[in-house]
Amino acid sequence: MTEVLPLNPVASRIRQIMSMAPAEPALLYDDVWFTWQQEVELSDIIERQLSEQRVDRRSPVALIVRNRPSGVAALLGLLINGRRPVLISPIQPPRAIAEAVEHLSVEAVLADTEDWTPELQQEVTFSGSAGWTLDQVGGELTSTVRALRDVSKTASGFVVAEETAIVVSTSGTTGPPKPIEVSWEDLRLDTSKEPRPPASAEARPPVIQSLSTATITGLNGILRPVVASRSIALMERVDIVQWSALVKRFGLKRTGLPPAAMRSLIDSDVPRDSFSSMEAWITGSARVDPDLQLEFEETFGVPVLVLYGATEFGGAIAAWTLEDHRKWMATKRGSVGRAHDDVELRTVDPETGSVLEPGQSGLLEAFIASRRDEGWFRTNDLAHIDDDGFIFIEGRFDDVIIRGGFKVSLGELERLFESHPDVTLAAAVGLPDVRLGEVPGVGLRVRENAQVTSTELLAWARERTAPYKIPTVLEIVDDFAYGPSYKVDRVALRDRLLKAASERDAPESE
Numbered sequence: 001m002t003e004v005l006p007l008n009p010v011a012s013r014i015r016q017i018m019s020m021a022p023a024e025p026a027l028l029y030d031d032v033w034f035t036w037q038q039e040v041e042l043s044d045i046i047e048r049q050l051s052e053q054r055v056d057r058r059s060p061v062a063l064i065v066r067n068r069p070s071g072v073a074a075l076l077g078l079l080i081n082g083r084r085p086v087l088i089s090p091i092q093p094p095r096a097i098a099e100a101v102e103h104l105s106v107e108a109v110l111a112d113t114e115d116w117t118p119e120l121q122q123e124v125t126f127s128g129s130a131g132w133t134l135d136q137v138g139g140e141l142t143s144t145v146r147a148l149r150d151v152s153k154t155a156s157g158f159v160v161a162e163e164t165a166i167v168v169s170t171s172g173t174t175g176p177p178k179p180i181e182v183s184w185e186d187l188r189l190d191t192s193k194e195p196r197p198p199a200s201a202e203a204r205p206p207v208i209q210s211l212s213t214a215t216i217t218g219l220n221g222i223l224r225p226v227v228a229s230r231s232i233a234l235m236e237r238v239d240i241v242q243w244s245a246l247v248k249r250f251g252l253k254r255t256g257l258p259p260a261a262m263r264s265l266i267d268s269d270v271p272r273d274s275f276s277s278m279e280a281w282i283t284g285s286a287r288v289d290p291d292l293q294l295e296f297e298e299t300f301g302v303p304v305l306v307l308y309g310a311t312e313f314g315g316a317i318a319a320w321t322l323e324d325h326r327k328w329m330a331t332k333r334g335s336v337g338r339a340h341d342d343v344e345l346r347t348v349d350p351e352t353g354s355v356l357e358p359g360q361s362g363l364l365e366a367f368i369a370s371r372r373d374e375g376w377f378r379t380n381d382l383a384h385i386d387d388d389g390f391i392f393i394e395g396r397f398d399d400v401i402i403r404g405g406f407k408v409s410l411g412e413l414e415r416l417f418e419s420h421p422d423v424t425l426a427a428a429v430g431l432p433d434v435r436l437g438e439v440p441g442v443g444l445r446v447r448e449n450a451q452v453t454s455t456e457l458l459a460w461a462r463e464r465t466a467p468y469k470i471p472t473v474l475e476i477v478d479d480f481a482y483g484p485s486y487k488v489d490r491v492a493l494r495d496r497l498l499k500a501a502s503e504r505d506a507p508e509s510e
Contacts, residue, residue, distance in 0.1 A: 008082075008165065008184050009191070010165075010184045010187075010189055010191055010227070011079050011080050011082065011165070011184070012080075013191055013195060013227060014076060014079060014080050014223075014226055014227060015080040016195055017195050017197075017198065017226060017227070017229050018036050018039060018040050018043075018076065018080070018226070019036075019040065020036075020195070020196075020197040020198060020229075021036060021197040021198045021199070022035060022036050022037035022040065023035055023036075023037060024036055024197070024198040024199060024200060024231075025198075025200060025201060025231050026038070026039050026198065026231055026232070027039070027069045027072060027231065027232050027233075027234050028201070028206060028231065028232070028233040028234060029068065029069050029234045029235075032139060033201075034069045034139070034141070036198060038069070038073070038139075038140075038141055039069065039072065039073040039076060039077075039141075040073075041141070042070060042073035042074070042077065042141040042142070042143060043073050043074070043076055043077020043078075043080065043081070044077070045142075045143050046073075046074055046077045046078070046110070046132065046143050047077055047081045047083075049132060049143060049145055050083070050108060050130075053108070053130040053145070053148065055107045055108045055130060056107060057081075057082060057083060059084075059106060059107045059108070060083075060084045060085070060086045060104065060106050060158050060160055060167060061078055061083055061084065061085050061086065061106060061107070061108045061109075061110065062085075062086050062088055062100075062101050062104055062106045062108065062109045062110070062129075063075060063078065063085045063086065063087055063088065063110045063111075064088045064089075064090050064097060064109070064110065064111035064112070064115045064120075065085075065087050065088070065089075065090070065212075065213045065214050066090055066112050066115075066213075066236060067209065067210070067212065067213055067218070067234050067235060067236045067237070068112065068134075068136060068234070068236065069136060069141055069234065070112065070134040070135060070136050070141045070142075070143075071112070071134060071213060072213070072222060072232070072234065073141055074110050074134055074143070075087075075213065075222065076222075076226065079165065079166070084160050084164055084165065084166060084167065085166055085167070086104055086106065086158070086166075086167040086169075086179060087166065087167065087168050087169065087213065087214040087219065088100050088101070088169065088214060089169070089212055089214035089215070089466075090111075090112070090115050090214070091212060091214075091466060091467065091468075092465075092466050093462070093463055093464060093465065093466070094117035094118070094119040094120065095119050095463065095464065096464070096465065096466070097115065097117070097119070097120055098117075098119040098120050098122070098123040099123075100169070101120065101123050101124065101127075101129075102123050102127065103158075104158045104179070105127065105158055106129060106158060107129055107130060108129060108130045108131070108132070109124055109129050109130070109131045109132070110131075110132045110134055110143075111131070111132075111133065111134065112133070112134050112135070113133055113134075113135055116131070116133060116146060121146075121147070124146075124147050125147060129147070130145070130147060130148060131145070131146040131147035132144065132145055132146055133146045158179070160181050161181055161183075163183045163184075163185070164181040164182070164183055165182060165183055165184045165186075165187065166182050166219070167179045167180065167181055167182065168180050168182055168214070168215065168216050168219060168311050169214070169311075170310075170311045170312070170407070180311045180312055182216070182311075182314050183314075183370070185370035185371070186313070186314030186315075186368075186370055186371065187219075187220070187223060187314045187315065188314065188315070188342070188370065189223060189224060189227045190224075190227065190228070191227060195229060196229050197229065198229045198230075198231065199229070201231055201250060204229070204230060204231070205230075205250040205251060205252055206225070206230060206231040206232055206233045206250060207221065207224070207225040207230050207231075207232050207233070207255070208232075208233045208235065208243060208246050208247065208252070208255055209221035209222060209225075209232050209233070209234050209235065210234075210235035210236075210237065210238045210239075210243055210257070211238070211257075211258075215311070216309070216310070216311040216314065216315055217284075217285060217309075217315070220315050233246050233250070238257060238261055240257075240261055240264050240265055240268055240270060241268070241270060243257065243261075244265070244270045244271075244274040244275070245274070247274060247275060247277070247278065248271075248273075248274045248275075248276075248277070251277040252277060252278060253277060253278055253279045253280070254278065254279060254280050254282060255278070255281070255282065256280075256281045256282035256283045256304075256305075257283065258283060258284070258285045258286055258404060258405035259283055259285075259286050259287070259288045259289070259292060259404075259405070259437060260286070260404035260405060260435055260436050260437065262281075262283065262288075262292060262293075262296045262304075263292060263434060263435045264435060265296070265299075265300075266292075266295060266296060266299050267435075272299065272300060272301075274300075275300045275301075275302050276301075278300075278302045279302075279303075279322065280302065280303050280304075280305050280322050280325075281296070281300075281302045281303065281304045281305065282305050282307065283304060283305070283306055283307070284306060284307040284308060284309065284316065284319075284336070285402075285405035286402040286403075286404060286405045286437050287393065287402060287437055288304070288306050288336075289437070290333045290334040293306070293333060294333065303322060303325045303326075303329070304325075305319060305320040305321070305322065305325060305337070306319070306320050306335070306336050306337055307319035307320070307336065307337060308336035308337065308391065308393065310379070312377065313366065313368060313377075314370075316340070317339065317340055317343045317345075317366055317368065318336055318337050318338060318339045318340060318343065318345065318391055319336070319337040319338075319340065320335075320336075320337035320338075321337070324337065324338065328388070328390070332386075332388070332390045334392060335386075335390040335391060335392050336391050336392070336393055337390065337391065338388075338389045338390055338391065339366075339389065339391070342368065342369040342370065343366060343367065343368050343369070344366070344367040345364060345365070345366055345367075345385060345391060346364075346365050346367075346376075346385070347360060347361065347362035347363060347364055347365070347383055347384060347385060348362050348363050348365055348378070349362050349363075350362060350363050350397060356384075358384075358385055358386055358387045359384055359385075359386055359387070360384060361382060361383065361384045361394055362382065362383070362384070363378055363379065363380070363381070363382060363383075363397055364378075364379045364381045364382070364383040364391070364393070365377060365378050365379065366379065380396055380397045380398045380400070381393050381394075381395075381396060381397065382394040382395050382396070382397055399411045401430035401437075401438040401439075401440065402437055402438060403433075403436050403437065403438055403439055403440065403468055403469075404435070404436035404437065404468070406466075406468040406469075408440050408468065408469050410428035410429065410430065410440065411428075412469075413426070413428040413440055413442060413465075413469060413471065414426040414427060414428050414442075416461060416464060416465055417442060417444055417457065417461065420452075420457065420460060421447075422446045422447050422450040422452045423444050423445070423446055423447075423457070424445050424446060424447055425444070425445040425480070425488075426442060426443070426444050426445075427442070427443050427480060427488040427490065427493055428440055428441065428442045428443075428471070429441050429442075429490050429493055429494045429497065430494075431472065431473065431494065431497060431498060431501070433472070439471070439472045439473075440469065440470075440471040440472065441471050441472065441473040441474070441493075441494070441497035441498075441501070442471040442473070442474045442475075442497075443474075443475050443476075443477050443480060443488075443493050443496070443497065444457065444474065444475070444476050444477065445476070445477055445478070445479060445480065446476055453476075454474045454475065454476055457474060457476075458470065458471075458474055472501070473497045473498075473500055473501045473504075475496070475497060475500050477496075480492075480493060481493070
């Protein structure tokens with residue numbers, strides 16, 4: 001490995017673990033094991049190439065990260081060499097990825113072959129950044145220089161704080177995703193125990209990671225196992241059949257998926273004994289309907305432990321424990337659990353900011369020990385906390401809905417459609433969905449004599465935003481119903497879109 005030592009002791013620990021047992025399996029991907037040595041070798045290649053291109057160590061590096069061995073090696077390699085990766089999700093239109101890189105103005109961009117679209121190539125060439133292609137050929141991992149850095153043109157426009165370890169983007173609440181700087185302290189990785197050499201999957205079962213590594217949950221799904229010397233069964237995307245087979249194969253005790261996958265599992269043909277080894281199912285990222293939780297527990301016989309967190313917090317800050325589940329679930333179902341030991345939670349009046357008594361609904365605020373200098377952090381979640389410390393989330397104070405674990409800003413969706421030349425007004429609402437929790441629906445008023453169709457507008461939107469933000473129902477209306485202040489009556493719009501969806505899905509009569 002390179003001689004460049006990281007500044008942070010946690011990164012140093014990761015480096016140590018990766019080198020302790022190089023021949024042991026690190027990642028299982030497409031039923032092929034990749035060793036720690038392979039991960040180390042690729043991370044060394046990337047560091048050498050960055051140094052050759054004179055990429056400033058203080059400059060963040062954009063990593064369009066996929067759940068692949070090459071992506072994990074790039075992530076870990078940047079961290080253990082003291083660099084700051086900025087994670088960009090590949091689950092976006094090419095134009096959105098290129099715009100994210102443009103906004104960051106970084107000196108280096110790493111991406112898989114398929115993510116080097118014409119849009120990204122054009123942006124990297126224009127900015128003068130260096131670019132690398134991460135690839136996997138058979139069982140070999142490679143990194144190839146795609147674009148040389150133009151030193152005369154490039155200057156990093158995105159400056160991070162000294163304590164920043166990594167930058168993770170939110171999914172956006174009032175606009176486009178914004179980068180959140182996360183420190184090692186925010187991640188709260190447990191390094192209290194002496195590191196032990198990695199072992200085989202038979203000796204120490206792997207952790208399944210199927211959520212995007214570009215999210216805070218997915219990032220923790222990589223870093224926590226590595227710090228604990230655990231191997232990782234890596235899936236590029238959630239496939240409940242393959243995922244369940246891995247749980248059964250390795251006899252995992254604690255794992256889980258977001259609520260949307262829980263509904264899919266209940267409705268699937270996955271054998272009910274697939275989770276017979278599990279002592280607890282961990283879930284979060286979206287509201288867990290109490291009825292869904294109860295049905296899942298009755299179907300698979302596994303206690304469901306809900307957690308609560310956000311990118312801004314570096315992960316979960318509240319959760320259920322198995323002990324709490326045994327004692328309180330009958331009376332506290334619907335809660336997201338209690339605050340972690342290093343976290344304080346309270347609710348405040350949205351208007352005055354005054355602290356509320358237990359049981360009173362207000363905006364949820366958090367005080368995190370590792371970020372004590374920042375004081376109380378105000379969320380956009382409406383909640384109440386009962387006398388026993390259990391938190392009940394009641395909804396969002398802003399206009400965001402959670403679609404299967406992904407945040408969708410209704411305001412952002414309205415602005416997107418209103419940017420179309422034929423649209424004069426757009427209104428978006430959240431619609432209930434059994435599997436995903438909520439999905440977006442949109443009503444549009446178009447210019448007189450416009451010939452555009454709803455199908456064309458949906459196709460236009462798919463080129464400009466992430467798939468999970470696309471409305472499931474879109475209807476062109478002559479005009480909206482308005483309330484007393486002449487604002488769109490969203491209750492009426494929601495009813496209208498629900499009726500349209502019902503008529504669309506109704507079986508045809510013979």
